Amino acid sequence: MRRLGKIWTFIVYLFLYAPMIVLFVGSFNNGKDLSEFEGFTLANYADLFRDSHSLGLLLNSVILGLASAALATLLGTVAALGIHSLRGRIRSLVMTLTNIPLVNPEIVTGISLSLLFVFIGRYMLGTENILGFGTLLIAHVTFNLPYVILSVMPKLRQTDPSLMDAAQDLGCTPLKGFFKVLLPQLLPGIISGAIMAFTMSLDDFVISYFTYSSKFVTLPVEIYTYTRKQIPPMFYSMFTLMFFLILFVMIGMNIVQARDEDRRKKHIKA
Numbered sequence: 001m002r003r004l005g006k007i008w009t010f011i012v013y014l015f016l017y018a019p020m021i022v023l024f025v026g027s028f029n030n031g032k033d034l035s036e037f038e039g040f041t042l043a044n045y046a047d048l049f050r051d052s053h054s055l056g057l058l059l060n061s062v063i064l065g066l067a068s069a070a071l072a073t074l075l076g077t078v079a080a081l082g083i084h085s086l087r088g089r090i091r092s093l094v095m096t097l098t099n100i101p102l103v104n105p106e107i108v109t110g111i112s113l114s115l116l117f118v119f120i121g122r123y124m125l126g127t128e129n130i131l132g133f134g135t136l137l138i139a140h141v142t143f144n145l146p147y148v149i150l151s152v153m154p155k156l157r158q159t160d161p162s163l164m165d166a167a168q169d170l171g172c173t174p175l176k177g178f179f180k181v182l183l184p185q186l187l188p189g190i191i192s193g194a195i196m197a198f199t200m201s202l203d204d205f206v207i208s209y210f211t212y213s214s215k216f217v218t219l220p221v222e223i224y225t226y227t228r229k230q231i232p233p234m235f236y237s238m239f240t241l242m243f244f245l246i247l248f249v250m251i252g253m254n255i256v257q258a259r260d261e262d263r264r265k266k267h268i269k270a
Contacts, residue, residue: 048234136216
C-alpha cells in the first residue's frame with residue numbers, strides 16, 4: 001500500500017511538472033518546434049539577453065511585484081494586528097470578508113477594479129487615461145493583502161500576549177516594544193507573506209489585463225499576444241529562468257518557516 005502511494009505521488013508530481021520539463025528542454029532546442037529536438041544550443045538564452053524589449057517587460061513585472069509586495073506586506077501586517085485585537089463574531093466576520101478575494105474569480109475582481117478606476121478617472125479626476133502603473137499597483141496590492149494577513153495571523157496567535165505587557169513594565173514604550181519584542185516574533189510570517197505576495201504579483205495576468213495600459217505593460221500581459229501565433233524560442237528561456245526564480249523564492253520561504261518552527265519547538269521544550 002505504501003509503495004502504491006509513492007507511485008501515485010510520483011505520477012501526480014510528474015503531471016504537475018511535465019510542462020516545465022518540456023519548456024526547460026525547449027529552451028535548449030536549436031529548432032522552433034517543441035515537438036522535435038533538433039540539437040542543443042544556448043542561442044535562445046543569448047537572444048533573450050539581447051532583446052531589450054523582453055527584458056524591459058520582465059523588469060516591469062519585477063518592479064510591480066516588489067512594490068506591490070512591499071505595500072501589501074505593510075498594510076497586511078497592520079490589518080492583521082487590527083483583526084487580532086478584535087474579539088468573537090466580529091473577528092470571524094472580518095476574516096470572512098478578508099478571505100473573499102481569495103475565492104472570488106479573478107476575472108470578476110479584474111473587471112470590478114477596472115470599472116472602479118474608470119469611474120474615478122472619468123467622474124472624479126476628469127481624465128480618460130487613468131489606467132497605468134498606479135492602477136496596476138493598487139490592483140495587485142488588493143489581491144495580495146489576504147495572503148499577507150493569512151500569513152501573519154497564525155504568528156499572532158502563537159505569540160504570548162503578555163510579552164508586550166512585560167516589555168512595557170521593563171520601560172519600553174508601546175512603539176519600542178512592538179519593534180523590539182513583537183515584530184521579531186511576527187517576522188517569519190511577514191517574510192512568508194511578502195514572498196507569497198511577490199510570486200502572486202509576478203504571475204498575475206487576468207487582473208493585470210483589465211487594469212493596465214500601454215504606458216506600463218507587464219510580461220504576462222505581453223505574452224498573451226503570442227497565444228495565437230508561435231511563441232519565439234527565447235521566451236522558453238525566460239519562462240525557465242522565471243520558474244527557477246520562483247522555485248528558489250519558495251525554497252527560501254520554506255527554510256524560513258522551518259527555522260521558525262524549530263525555534264518554536266525549542267522554546268516550548270525549554
